[in-house]
Amino acid sequence: MHKFLFQLTVLIYFVSTAGFLVHVVTLRKDVERVATSVLTGGFVLHTVAVLWRWWAAGHPPFVNLHDALSSLAWAIVGVFLLFQMRYRIKSLGAFVTPVALCTIAASSLQPKEILPLPPVLKSAWLPFHAAICLLSYAVFVLAFCAAVMYLMQEREIKMKRLGGIFKRLPSLQSIDAMNKRCLTVGFTLLTIGIVTGSIWAEQAWGEYWSWDPKETWSLITWFLYAALLHQRITIGWRGRKVAIMTIVAFATLVFTFLGVSLILPGAHSYASWFK
Amino acid sequence: MKPSSSKNTNPVWAFFSSVRLAVFLLITLAVTSIAGTIIPQGQPLDFYKDQFSHTFFQIIRVLQLNDMYHAWWYLGLLGLFSLNLIVCTVKRLPFTLRLLRKDNLSLTSHRLRKMPFRHEWKTRGKVDASAIKPLLEAGKTRLPESQVDGGRLFLAEKGKWSHWGLYILHSSILVIFAGALTGSFAGFKGNIMLLEGESTDHIVDASRSKQIPLGFSIRCDKFSVSFYDTGAPREFKSDLAVLEGGNEVLKKSIVVNDPLEYKGISFYQSSYQAVPQVTVRFHRKDGTREDIVLSAFQRISWPAARLTLGLMQYLPSFNGVPAARIWLADSEGKTRALWLLKGNEKIYTQDDEQFSISLIGASQSYMTGLQVKKDPGVWIVWLGCTLLIFGFGIVFWVPHQTKWLWIGEKDGNTIVILAGQTNKNKIHFEKEFHKTEQAIESVLGVK
Numbered sequence: 001m002h003k004f005l006f007q008l009t010v011l012i013y014f015v016s017t018a019g020f021l022v023h024v025v026t027l028r029k030d031v032e033r034v035a036t037s038v039l040t041g042g043f044v045l046h047t048v049a050v051l052w053r054w055w056a057a058g059h060p061p062f063v064n065l066h067d068a069l070s071s072l073a074w075a076i077v078g079v080f081l082l083f084q085m086r087y088r089i090k091s092l093g094a095f096v097t098p099v100a101l102c103t104i105a106a107s108s109l110q111p112k113e114i115l116p117l118p119p120v121l122k123s124a125w126l127p128f129h130a131a132i133c134l135l136s137y138a139v140f141v142l143a144f145c146a147a148v149m150y151l152m153q154e155r156e157i158k159m160k161r162l163g164g165i166f167k168r169l170p171s172l173q174s175i176d177a178m179n180k181r182c183l184t185v186g187f188t189l190l191t192i193g194i195v196t197g198s199i200w201a202e203q204a205w206g207e208y209w210s211w212d213p214k215e216t217w218s219l220i221t222w223f224l225y226a227a228l229l230h231q232r233i234t235i236g237w238r239g240r241k242v243a244i245m246t247i248v249a250f251a252t253l254v255f256t257f258l259g260v261s262l263i264l265p266g267a268h269s270y271a272s273w274f275k
Numbered sequence: 276m277k278p279s280s281s282k283n284t285n286p287v288w289a290f291f292s293s294v295r296l297a298v299f300l301l302i303t304l305a306v307t308s309i310a311g312t313i314i315p316q317g318q319p320l321d322f323y324k325d326q327f328s329h330t331f332f333q334i335i336r337v338l339q340l341n342d343m344y345h346a347w348w349y350l351g352l353l354g355l356f357s358l359n360l361i362v363c364t365v366k367r368l369p370f371t372l373r374l375l376r377k378d379n380l381s382l383t384s385h386r387l388r389k390m391p392f393r394h395e396w397k398t399r400g401k402v403d404a405s406a407i408k409p410l411l412e413a414g415k416t417r418l419p420e421s422q423v424d425g426g427r428l429f430l431a432e433k434g435k436w437s438h439w440g441l442y443i444l445h446s447s448i449l450v451i452f453a454g455a456l457t458g459s460f461a462g463f464k465g466n467i468m469l470l471e472g473e474s475t476d477h478i479v480d481a482s483r484s485k486q487i488p489l490g491f492s493i494r495c496d497k498f499s500v501s502f503y504d505t506g507a508p509r510e511f512k513s514d515l516a517v518l519e520g521g522n523e524v525l526k527k528s529i530v531v532n533d534p535l536e537y538k539g540i541s542f543y544q545s546s547y548q549a550v551p552q553v554t555v556r557f558h559r560k561d562g563t564r565e566d567i568v569l570s571a572f573q574r575i576s577w578p579a580a581r582l583t584l585g586l587m588q589y590l591p592s593f594n595g596v597p598a599a600r601i602w603l604a605d606s607e608g609k610t611r612a613l614w615l616l617k618g619n620e621k622i623y624t625q626d627d628e629q630f631s632i633s634l635i636g637a638s639q640s641y642m643t644g645l646q647v648k649k650d651p652g653v654w655i656v657w658l659g660c661t662l663l664i665f666g667f668g669i670v671f672w673v674p675h676q677t678k679w680l681w682i683g684e685k686d687g688n689t690i691v692i693l694a695g696q697t698n699k700n701k702i703h704f705e706k707e708f709h710k711t712e713q714a715i716e717s718v719l720g721v722k
Contacts, residue, residue, distance in 0.1 A: 116503040119510050119531040119544075188667040195660040204532050206464070206543040206648045208656060209455075211344045213312040223305035227298045234294040252305075264312055 005049035010104050012042030017101045020093035024168055043077045050074055057114040062130035063121055069107030075138035076100040089178055090170040095145040125200035136189030140253055143182035147246035150175045176239055187225045194218050213264040217256040224249040291362040300356045311343040360445055371438050379430050380421040384681050390694035392708045398721045402689045404682050410714040411680050426683020437673035444666025450659030457652030463487050464648045469495035471640055478647045492518040498641040511547050513643040539649050546644030551589035553599045554636040560629055581606040597637050674699035
């Protein structure tokens with residue numbers, strides 16, 4: 001049943017993404033309202049699917065690639081809906097929902113069987129550590145979308161094309177403010193994610209830091225976001241430079257999440273756990 | 276808010292106190308850290324000699340890329356980073372202290388009119404200060420007050436302490452480093468393998484390959500492992516006992532994620548190994564017999580026959596029959612190896628005694644793999660992590676908000692000025708300020 005709910009969620013996210021894209025082209029307010037409602041419905045359904053799977057598996061749904069991607073898509077949509085409730089950034093949906101759709105589509109292509117939990121993952125820290133990390137990733141997805149929007153909008157302004165795209169994107173100032181908000185929240189969550197992972201590693205292996213590839217890459221990402229925040233706050237970098245650096249740091253984050261788990265060996269490798 | 280330029284223009288000081296250096300170091304640390312996730316870490320040097328070209332091997336050797344996170348240059352970068360952090364903090368401190376000492380009750384009405392948030396009312400009537408004063412800070416009736424410009428100035432300030440958040444955040448990094456250093460100098464790490472029933476009072480240090488006494492003994496009473504239907508391990512568990520002077524002082528079953536700790540030393544379930552065990556029967560000529568159980572990795576002495584025995588190899592099925600290779604050493608140390616097949620007898624002669632030896636049974640026991648460690652620095656690391664997270668909370672989300680209310684007279688009119696400023700979350704403060712503004716307006720009855 002949770003598999004059916006999951007498939008239905010994929011479909012609903014697809015419809016909602018299409019809605020947001022139609023809105024960006026036609027600028028019809030009612031389309032955006034409908035797309036948001038559809039997305040909210042999909043999110044509720046997705047929540048039920050994730051919880052159902054949790055209950056069916058008997059362990060938190062984060063441990064294989066299918067579940068991790070599905071939960072990430074859930075977090076992206078959740079963070080986006082929450083963010084829009086407060087700030088209402090114009091056209092943000094057209095940038096965020098395609099990312100969420102790609103994530104859940106990738107998830108649906110992965111093997112979905114529930115495998116039993118290896119001893120090392122049997123810990124109360126699993127749901128906290130994984131959920132906090134995924135939430136931080138979701139917030140950074142928003143920061144990434146803001147950076148892309150910033151670069152697009154800035155290009156329009158520089159070329160003095162104040163037509164189509166310019167009208168559809170928010171002001172540079174409000175995108176920059178959104179970038180800052182996402183960076184502070186995302187960075188704090190990433191830090192808590194690394195710390196909870198550390199506490200867990202200490203409990204499982206007697207080593208709070210062992211320079212395992214996942215640990216190292218999350219630290220690399222942390223260094224880059226730390227550098228970015230210092231550039232923003234202290235050196236006074238704004239706009240373009242920050243947007244580019246946000247995209248670079250995000251690429252590192254994607255590698256930390258996917259690349260390390262798929263390519264490099266180590267405790268977070270999805271391949272090696274179940275061999 | 277930039278720290279005012281210091282009179283100290285020493286170039287070395289200027290170099291270390293720049294935030295640009297911090298950004299440079301953060302990016303350098305990020306980029307160099309990648310190497311250790313690509314080049315395998317902690318292998319013997321010969322491994323790299325085989326795997327990589329000669330030139331690359333030389334680079335690995337010189338830059339210690341085989342253990343790069345402990346290499347001189349990487350630790351140097353971290354050291355430089357710490358120094359940078361300390362110098363930046365020290366440089367900023369006077370600025371913060373000045374800000375905290377600033378007297379917010381000596382501001383002129385002219386200055387208030389230049390605040391980022393402000394509103395001014397003019398009324399002909401008398402204004403009752405005690406009626407509008409509580410509106411400044413939700414119901415607070417006692418507010419600091421002073422006489423300025425011939426009027427009364429009230430101050431409502433909160434979150435001033437949040438300026439310390441930055442120091443908490445940055446020093447937490449140093450606290451974490453201090454914890455890590457404490458662990459590496461005052462702690463140790465190692466592995467032990469224990470057979471069921473076996474005990475040890477020392478371990479071998481993983482990096483320095485020297486023996487470290489525990490100060491007590493640890494014994495494995497039982498090891499068990501269970502499997503899922505898929506064949507993957509479900510749980511492995513060791514029943515451990517701590518012995519002091521031969522007496523059991525603590526017993527605990529440990530599993531992965533649930534270690535045993537005694538006197539600052541922790542024992543973690545890390546691995547296990549199956550150990551074959553065979554029972555060998557010795558028949559003497561006079562008809563008496565003796566059954567001896569042999570385990571791999573263990574020597575058994577049998578004093579009555581002046582023999583020492585061990586198991587070298589066990590094959591569960593050799594042409595369908597279990598087979599074991601055992602060794603025997605006599606009192607003079609002369610050894611012999613024998614292959615035993617189940618159901619087949621072998622004759623062994625020592626001195627003038629003759630035995631016929633046979634393999635009568637085989638079973639499997641386990642050896643538990645424990646990670647042992649002592650790390651007196653770990654709580655310092657946790658303290659640092661806690662400070663780090665609280666530091667973020669304060670730096671990003673606790674604002675320093677100030678609101679002023681000035682009531683004075685000018686040309687027969689009563690002037691009321693409300694002013695405010697915040698260093699964070701302006702949107703939220705603006706709403707709050709607006710509410711105060713409306714509340715005062717309804718009391719004053721003027722626009």
